[in-house]
Amino acid sequence: MDSNRIILLKLFISGLLSYIFAIIYQLCLANNKSILLKHFFNISIGLSICLFNFGIDTIHSLITCLTIYCSIRLLGPTRLMVILNFVFCMSYLLYGYYDKYLNNLHDVLTWTMPQCVLTLSLIALSFDIYDDTAIERIPTFIEILSKCYFPPIFLIGPQIKFKDYIIFIESNESILKSCWKPSILRFLSGIIYLSIYQIGSIYWPTRYLLSDDFKSYGLFAKLTIIAITNKITLCKYISGWLISEGACIMYGIARNPLNPHQHDRCSNVSIFHFETTATFRGIIESFNITTNQFAMKYIFKRLKFLGSKMLSQLMTLFFLALWHGFSIGYYNTFALEFLIVKMETDIANKVIEYRTGNNGFNQLLNNISIRWLLYLLMRIHVIYMLSYSLISFTILDFFKWTSTLSEIYYLGHIIYFGWFILSIPFNLLSSSNSSHKISNQQKNK
Numbered sequence: 001m002d003s004n005r006i007i008l009l010k011l012f013i014s015g016l017l018s019y020i021f022a023i024i025y026q027l028c029l030a031n032n033k034s035i036l037l038k039h040f041f042n043i044s045i046g047l048s049i050c051l052f053n054f055g056i057d058t059i060h061s062l063i064t065c066l067t068i069y070c071s072i073r074l075l076g077p078t079r080l081m082v083i084l085n086f087v088f089c090m091s092y093l094l095y096g097y098y099d100k101y102l103n104n105l106h107d108v109l110t111w112t113m114p115q116c117v118l119t120l121s122l123i124a125l126s127f128d129i130y131d132d133t134a135i136e137r138i139p140t141f142i143e144i145l146s147k148c149y150f151p152p153i154f155l156i157g158p159q160i161k162f163k164d165y166i167i168f169i170e171s172n173e174s175i176l177k178s179c180w181k182p183s184i185l186r187f188l189s190g191i192i193y194l195s196i197y198q199i200g201s202i203y204w205p206t207r208y209l210l211s212d213d214f215k216s217y218g219l220f221a222k223l224t225i226i227a228i229t230n231k232i233t234l235c236k237y238i239s240g241w242l243i244s245e246g247a248c249i250m251y252g253i254a255r256n257p258l259n260p261h262q263h264d265r266c267s268n269v270s271i272f273h274f275e276t277t278a279t280f281r282g283i284i285e286s287f288n289i290t291t292n293q294f295a296m297k298y299i300f301k302r303l304k305f306l307g308s309k310m311l312s313q314l315m316t317l318f319f320l321a322l323w324h325g326f327s328i329g330y331y332n333t334f335a336l337e338f339l340i341v342k343m344e345t346d347i348a349n350k351v352i353e354y355r356t357g358n359n360g361f362n363q364l365l366n367n368i369s370i371r372w373l374l375y376l377l378m379r380i381h382v383i384y385m386l387s388y389s390l391i392s393f394t395i396l397d398f399f400k401w402t403s404t405l406s407e408i409y410y411l412g413h414i415i416y417f418g419w420f421i422l423s424i425p426f427n428l429l430s431s432s433n434s435s436h437k438i439s440n441q442q443k444n445k
Contacts, residue, residue: 007053007109011155012194014049015243018151019187021045022250023176030174030252038169039146046149050114053155057111061118064092065148068122069141076138077129085126089119090322097325106327106396116323117157118148120294125162127298135163152247156240158268159290160253168253175252182263183249189271190242193235200232206394209404222408223384230387233394237288241268266290278378280340283386295320313338329392329401336389339416346423388412 021041029038050058068085075081096112125144128135139147139162147165148154208214209229214222248254248266256262273286284292299319303312317334324330355362364370389412395401405413 010053011109011240012243014053014151014155015190015240015247017045017049018244018247019183019250021151022183022247022252025251026174026176026179030176031172033172035170036142039142042146042151043142043149045151046154049151050149050154054111054114060092060096060111060115061148064089064115064118064122065144066141068126069139069144072126072129072138077132079130082126082130086123089122093119093323094326101326114155117154117159119323120159120291121148121162124159124294124298127302128162139166150253152244152251152253153266156244157290158241158244158248158266159294160248160266164265165253168251173252175255176250178261179249179252179255179263183246186242186246186249190239190246192239193242194239197232197235197239200228200235204229204232206230206233209391209395210400214404215407219408219411223388223411226391226404226408227384227387230390230394231383233390238269238271238274241288242271244268276379278375278382279344280337280382280386281344283382284337284341291320327392327396328398329396332392332401333389336412336416339420340385340389340412342423343416343419346419385412 025038025041029041032038047058050061067088071081071085071088075084093112093115096110096115100106100108100110100112122144125135125139125147129138143162143166146169147160147162150160150165153160204225206229209226214225217225245254245266245268249263254263254266256265268289268291270286270289273282277283277286295316300312300316303315306312306315317338318331321330321334351365355365365374388408391404392401395404
């Protein structure tokens with residue numbers, strides 16, 4: 001068994017243990033008024049799980065937590081504190097990626113995996129303290145450790161707000177009777193996706209895209225194989241998030257405060273939306289949800305000073321690519337995400353504009369058969385082009401993923417980069433025409 005398989009097995013065992021400790025927490029600690037005892041329970045379990053998976057490398061997360069705590073205590077809710085914490089967290093994570101590169105561990109899961117989650121968590125905490133609206137006081141070191149090592153989220157997420165975590169810890173209520181069923185349902189959903197990945201990767205592993213057998217097929221067959229292969233790869237991520245979410249539900253932290261009968265506060269993937277959406281924007285809204293929410297709140301909205309929505313989007317996507325690592329493949333994937341969403345938005349805006357001025361076209365699009373046909377075509381586009389954009393994300397080695405893309409003639413790059421280049425003069429012309437119309441209207445008045 002290779003090292004990655006062993007690590008994946010350890011991660012699965014860790015996920016199962018999270019459910020067991022969640023039940024213990026609900027039965028023995030949820031009603032306990034000792035908040036300190038709850039914190040120490042979660043810290044001890046989280047640290048034990050981290051040691052089980054990464055051994056001595058657990059020291060990296062401890063160093064990070066201690067450094068951020070000291071920064072918060074010494075500098076308080078200042079802009080300097082936010083900047084230093086942001087730079088430190090990202091630099092430490094990037095050091096981990098560099099260390100992987102030096103030790104030739106490109107395809108091996110290491111301590112940088114939970115460090116990714118920890119980085120976003122501590123950056124969010126720093127911003128929230130600075131904003132002075134989400135957090136009313138500076139947290140203690142025990143509280144920071146407890147939140148960061150919270151067993152269901154430490155390894156792969158989801159992201160949980162620090163304030164929500166403290167409210168959960170300070171509550172003295174066991175909700176095991178209402179949460180165990182949705183928890184088990186999420187767990188079983190995760191097992192289904194994990195089974196699809198385990199079985200599917202036997203017949204359609206990522207390395208198949210580099211084989212001579214793959215090269216022997218025609219263009220459409222190659223695109224279909226890529227779609228199947230990367231769809232199977234995505235099941236690995238989805239299964240992990242579903243199992244983690246189920247453990248969060250079992251703990252009781254996932255209960256929606258606005259609707260106590262729902263346990264969706266820790267959802268990191270919306271299965272139905274992800275499996276049925278016909279747009280890339282829908283993929284973004286339904287996949288890795290809490291990370292995308294982090295990027296929106298703490299990166300994109302903070303770049304408002306740039307004065308350009310497009311530039312803010314590009315910088316946000318660059319941050320997400322850098323957060324994943326140095327490989328050019330990550331940057332290629334996020335660049336394609338930007339271009340595909342832009343193309344979708346441009347086409348949608350033009351269709352809406354044309355519908356408002358053309359009754360016949362509007363009636364055609366309202367026809368149920370036409371709408372189903374368009375949905376089917378758009379869904380096929382999402383399935384094929386999502387998998388296309390993920391080639392460089394799943395293979396990573398530059399020469400290997402470019403070799404695979406060359407087999408399909410860089411089809412997606414030609415379409416989306418071509419659209420982006422052609423849209424620049426077209427948008428300038430449209431803006432000029434709009435300004436000219438407004439000027440004429442003002443003259444007529």
